[in-house]
Amino acid sequence: MSCGSIKVFALIIIVFILSLTFGCVDKDSQEITPITYPITMKWQESRPQANTLWDVWGSSPTDVFAVGDNGTILHYNGHAWIPIESGTREKLTGIWGTSSTNIFAVGYGGTIVHFNGSSWNTIESGTTYDLNNIWGSSPDDIYVPVNGPGIILHFDGQKWESIQTPFDFQLFKVWGTSPTNIFAIGQCDVIMHYDGQDWVVMTSVSDILPILKAIWGSSPTDIFVGGYTGQMKQYDGERWYSVSSGIHTAIHDLWGVSADSIFSVGSKGVILYYDGNQWDQMSSGTQDSLLGIWGSSATDIFIAGVDGIILHYDGTNSPE
Numbered sequence: 122m123s124c125g126s127i128k129v130f131a132l133i134i135i136v137f138i139l140s141l142t143f144g145c146v147d148k149d150s151q152e153i154t155p156i157t158y159p160i161t162m163k164w165q166e167s168r169p170q171a172n173t174l175w176d177v178w179g180s181s182p183t184d185v186f187a188v189g190d191n192g193t194i195l196h197y198n199g200h201a202w203i204p205i206e207s208g209t210r211e212k213l214t215g216i217w218g219t220s221s222t223n224i225f226a227v228g229y230g231g232t233i234v235h236f237n238g239s240s241w242n243t244i245e246s247g248t249t250y251d252l253n254n255i256w257g258s259s260p261d262d263i264y265v266p267v268n269g270p271g272i273i274l275h276f277d278g279q280k281w282e283s284i285q286t287p288f289d290f291q292l293f294k295v296w297g298t299s300p301t302n303i304f305a306i307g308q309c310d311v312i313m314h315y316d317g318q319d320w321v322v323m324t325s326v327s328d329i330l331p332i333l334k335a336i337w338g339s340s341p342t343d344i345f346v347g348g349y350t351g352q353m354k355q356y357d358g359e360r361w362y363s364v365s366s367g368i369h370t371a372i373h374d375l376w377g378v379s380a381d382s383i384f385s386v387g388s389k390g391v392i393l394y395y396d397g398n399q400w401d402q403m404s405s406g407t408q409d410s411l412l413g414i415w416g417s418s419a420t421d422i423f424i425a426g427v428d429g430i431i432l433h434y435d436g437t438n439s440p441e
């Protein structure tokens with residue numbers, strides 16, 4: 122056999138071996154692997170009442186509030202959830218505060234109620250539009266997205282003022298890292314940014330159906346948003362880019378401990394966990410839609426949702 126024939130024969134053998142090797146890899150990659158939860162977390166479920174709860178927030182592990190339909194406000198003292206009179210029967214959609222004696226809840230019909238440490242009192246908002254959520258950077262810098270044409274309410278410590286943004290549709294959430302780095306999200310997959318002077322639309326606006334509802338970040342250069350079709354985007358400080366959530370159902374809220382420990386909650390009991398590399402689904406133990414999430418630490422996390430469901434993680438099998 123000549124040298125040329127030997128080389129040809131050897132080449133055929135090599136090609137055959139490689140085809141077997143890579144053929145197996147391709148076959149395996151097409152197989153559907155079952156979901157494996159990145160961590161096992163024991164969520165304790167309770168239903169202290171039956172009204173849907175839309176948001177949850179606290180000043181400490183023993184001072185947590187959940188708000189919802191029919192003016193519902195519940196308070197958790199570290200041991201039990203106790204109903205509190207809110208002074209309204211309007212749906213309450215958001216809650217936020219700066220301390221245990223300075224807490225705001227907002228809701229339908231322009232409703233704003235304030236907690237001073239002893240009682241909830243109604244505050245005049247100046248609008249009858251439904252209010253979707255609330256966030257602030259300080260006691261005198263608070264924002265409320267309005268269920269109207271691109272309107273945001275701002276509180277300067279003395280009065281509420283209506284701000285018309287460049288966007289013409291509904292806004293659902295406002296969140297930021299400082300008074301000069303604030304984001305608003307809503308219909309049409311819109312993301313707007315406020316630099317302390319002006320609101321500017323950051324992303325191209327799609328049709329009216331896609332809605333962004335959730336936002337949270339670990340820093341000005343690491344922010345996530347999520348929406349009603351499972352869409353998710355991440356911001357690196359310069360641009361927004363799409364990331365895979367792995368689901369096609371609604372994402373209602375985001376909250377995290379750090380850049381590599383973030384939670385997302387949504388419809389049908391979905392809880393997603395981000396470890397710094399990818400989003401994975403974990404077991405919640407329920408099929409009820411989950412609407413709000415907040416925690417005081419990695420070992421003390423609360424989730425609220427439909428029909429009054431509340432999930433609590435107390436550190437059993439910590440994600441860190």
